Amino acid sequence: MATTLGDAMFTLGLIVNPFAGLGGPLGMKGSDNLDPAGIKDQDIGRSSARAMRCLERIADKANDKITVFGFAGLMAGQWQGGDNAMLAGLPFCSVGSVDNPYQSTALDTQRAAITLVNKGVDLLLFVGGDGTARDILSAVGTKVPCLGVPAGVKMHSGVYAVSPESAADIVVALIAGGLVALCEQEVRDIDEVAFRAGQVRSAHFGEMLVPSIGGFLQHVKAGGREQEELVLADIADDVVESMSMDTQYLIGPGSTTAAVMLRLGLENTLLGFDAILNNTLIGRDLNALALEKLLDNHQGPVMVIITAIGGQGHILGRGNQQLTPAIIQKIGRENFTVIATKTKISELQGRPLLVDSNDAELDRAWEGYIPVLTGYRDVVMYKVSASGE
Structure with a gap:
């Protein structure tokens, strides 16, 4: 069943590498250099079958809260992600197809990844091995969270779930509003020619942003609760260390954001906006007109630091x-x-963060999933809604 962009709150981009895992049974120690013409019917099926295991589990737990986006039709003579999604009973929206369905290359994977990122998917799910991860990395870098379903011969990269089912569980946890950590994981691969000669040469190619099911990872005490003062200090340390020169920072209201001002040693307006440029306070308790004037007079980048209202979850x-x-x-x-502590996020009990800017179209544009800084180098993905659903 096809759908259109925006029909579901969670949008999942899907890419299935039809070659993944085929090199193993052929004794090739990998699938990077497979010739499509040499693939026999009995070789086909590993990546598609593993994709189906993941997608069917997602469909069973969250079918009415997700839309899958991807290429439709064939790739290297095998059905692509869209057909797998529809077979699993998930709503699907096609964003294209490969130029030559019987001679697919890595360029098709890269083009599909770029197309899905440009569509604004919340998560890019790909089925493959280390070669697939390298293709995705080269196309999208860290522009969107990515998660691999393991299907390849080589699995040195840290971007893969341990099984198709665990990948599905991470997606379901995201949709349910669970604490899903977002962190950089290595993409690694080996030289297949050297490996076939008995030499293992693993190389690092970069990092992807990868979601994983997390919890309270820092500063916990009995009962698993965070020590708020310590966590706020950690959040503030991360924010301040990430600040760039000549970037104008607008620090919003709240005790969470106040920790950033405390870390900088600057006077804070608890219920208002303060402006910082090059670690200097250049505006206090700014109203809308003052903010507009400040933005008009600043030529460089602008960043806004805001938090969620406890219990309600409003961020705008x-x-x-x-x-x-x-x-x-x-x-x-x-x-x-x-920025928000994990305690504050957990107290929402799976309810989304909320936006209510008084502009319905703008609020809808904010819907989806955003990173929330919850500690020092500790980020979770969490859903945003304009309606509260």
Whole structure:
């Protein structure tokens, strides 16, 4: 069943490498250099079957809360991700197809990945091995969270779930509002020619942003609760260490954001916006007009640090209405950093973070999944909604 972009809150990009795992039975120690013409019917099926194991589990637990995006039709003579998604009973939206369905190459994987990122998917799920991970990395880098379903011969990279089912569980946890950590994991691969000669040469090619099911990973005490003061200090350390010169920072209301100002040793407006440039306070308790003037007079990058209202989960439209729809649009969603403790996120009990800017179209554009900084170098993915659903 086909659908259109925006019909489901969680959007999953899907790529299935039809060659993944075929080199093992052929004694090739990998599948990077397989010739499509040499593949026999009995060789086909490993990657598709493992994709189905993952997708059927997702469909069983979250069918009405997800839409799958990907290429439709054949790739290297095998059905691509779209057909697997529909066979699993998941809503699917096609974003293209390969030019030559019987002579597919790594370029098709890369083109599919770029297309899916441009569509704004929340997560890119790919089925393959280390070669597939390298193709995805070269195409999208860290622009979107990615997660691998293991199907290859070589599995040196840290971007793969331990099984198709565990990959599905991570996706389901994301949809359910669980604490899903987002961290950089290595993409590694070996030289297949050297490996066939008995030499193992593993190389590092970069990092992907990868979700994994997490919990309270730092500063816990009996009962598994965070020590808030310590966690706020960790969050503040991360924010301050990430600050760049000549970038204008707008620090929003709240005790969580106040920790950032404390870390900088600057005076803080607990219920208002303060502006920082090159570690200097250049504006205090700014209203909408003052914010607009500040933005007009600044030529460099702008970043906004905001937090969620405890218990409610609002990140826009409650307590920070100095940010008008026009200001939010001018700054851009990608230039907002949301910070919150994991305790605050957990207290939402799976409910989404909320946006209510007084502009319905803008609020809808914010829907999806965003990274939330929850500690020092500790980020989780969490859903955002305009309706609270």
